Amino acid sequence: MSAARRHIRRTAPLARPARLTLIAGTAVLSAALTACSGGAAASDAGSGHAAGTSQAPDTRISVNLQGTSATAGKPVKVTLADGKLKTVKVTAAEGDALTGRISGDGRSWTSNRVAAPGTEYSVEATDTKGGTDRAGFSTAEADKVNKLTLAPGKNTTVGIAQPLSIVFDNPVKDKAAVEKALKVSTSNDTEGSWGWLEDYSGKERVDWRPKDYWKPGTRVTLDADLGGIDSGTAGGWFVRDYRTTFTIGRDQVVKVDLDRHRLALHRDGKTVMDVPMSAGTPGGQKASWRGTAVLMAKEGTINMRSETVGLGDAYDKMVDSSMRLTWSGMYAHAAPWNSAYFGVANHSSGCVGMSDANAAELYRKAQVGDPFEITGADAKGTVAEGNGYGAWNVSWSDWQAKSALS
Numbered sequence: 001m002s003a004a005r006r007h008i009r010r011t012a013p014l015a016r017p018a019r020l021t022l023i024a025g026t027a028v029l030s031a032a033l034t035a036c037s038g039g040a041a042a043s044d045a046g047s048g049h050a051a052g053t054s055q056a057p058d059t060r061i062s063v064n065l066q067g068t069s070a071t072a073g074k075p076v077k078v079t080l081a082d083g084k085l086k087t088v089k090v091t092a093a094e095g096d097a098l099t100g101r102i103s104g105d106g107r108s109w110t111s112n113r114v115a116a117p118g119t120e121y122s123v124e125a126t127d128t129k130g131g132t133d134r135a136g137f138s139t140a141e142a143d144k145v146n147k148l149t150l151a152p153g154k155n156t157t158v159g160i161a162q163p164l165s166i167v168f169d170n171p172v173k174d175k176a177a178v179e180k181a182l183k184v185s186t187s188n189d190t191e192g193s194w195g196w197l198e199d200y201s202g203k204e205r206v207d208w209r210p211k212d213y214w215k216p217g218t219r220v221t222l223d224a225d226l227g228g229i230d231s232g233t234a235g236g237w238f239v240r241d242y243r244t245t246f247t248i249g250r251d252q253v254v255k256v257d258l259d260r261h262r263l264a265l266h267r268d269g270k271t272v273m274d275v276p277m278s279a280g281t282p283g284g285q286k287a288s289w290r291g292t293a294v295l296m297a298k299e300g301t302i303n304m305r306s307e308t309v310g311l312g313d314a315y316d317k318m319v320d321s322s323m324r325l326t327w328s329g330m331y332a333h334a335a336p337w338n339s340a341y342f343g344v345a346n347h348s349s350g351c352v353g354m355s356d357a358n359a360a361e362l363y364r365k366a367q368v369g370d371p372f373e374i375t376g377a378d379a380k381g382t383v384a385e386g387n388g389y390g391a392w393n394v395s396w397s398d399w400q401a402k403s404a405l406s
Contacts, residue, residue: 072117144236162369173232175404195402200327258376276343280350282378290379294389321359334359
């Protein structure tokens, strides 16, 4: 749902039998659920009963939320004065329905989820005698809206190390409530866990990674049922739901050996590339990271400037076959200017450089989400969880402990 309130054109229902009344401060529909009973009037008239001595059941309903500025973040409750409810439908203006359950005595219905802010809802109820009526209300606009960015993209195919990653625009105070609304389903019951961390941008982020690398062919779906959840005073309301799906592609792992100055691509356990390279100069900030990085994006030919990664005016050049591994600026790419060091020494500004031909081949064969397993002594540290997708550098038990529900 967008933050702005949805406005829909209302059409009068067929044979609408009642008008909206107010009873004890709650929106109530007057006797509109009365079941059809063709012979009731004649029977009463012939019986000689005084008017009002034999009445039909009171089938009015009341809705706990009312008016045009109802409080969001609460479940919707529909109550029947007498008799039993058969069905209740609560639908937002854009067509999204709130599911719910009827109480054991049949007198009330409560939604499973809460009402989202800035949203117009229609209510339709039927009782067990066939009567039907409708009501409506709108929730107040959100003072502040929290949005998010999802990765990977919808209907994409990614490598075996790709996590589900959500970055929030604003802080999230009630992490447990948000995490409960994030539902991951897979085609083969993959075991995994959410973990909260700080993104490299400084924003709050939550990632879902499997215990081990994904199995090729796994189909993954995320349903983020966030509409109506309050993320806190500093964060604001979520006003819509999100959904994304993706598929796991080939079983590929890129192994980077900083000590041997070699890069190898393994597919289904077999080596399909093994080429010389030169990584970051050891002993300072130009050194490469070790650990498992994940190919975040294939960016092609890009302009690389040293000042963007805190290295002054060391370089400013166009670089081919660029594959991003971290937010801090570590790439694998073509580096023909560094050819004298390929297979010999690490002598770059932090990236993994190869010849034009080898970089182009890796660029063609690699897929976003492939793990780059980087080993060796010539490193400045291990890739952090929020610097790209570094969750694989955390043990499984430590990762599970990062869940708000652990």
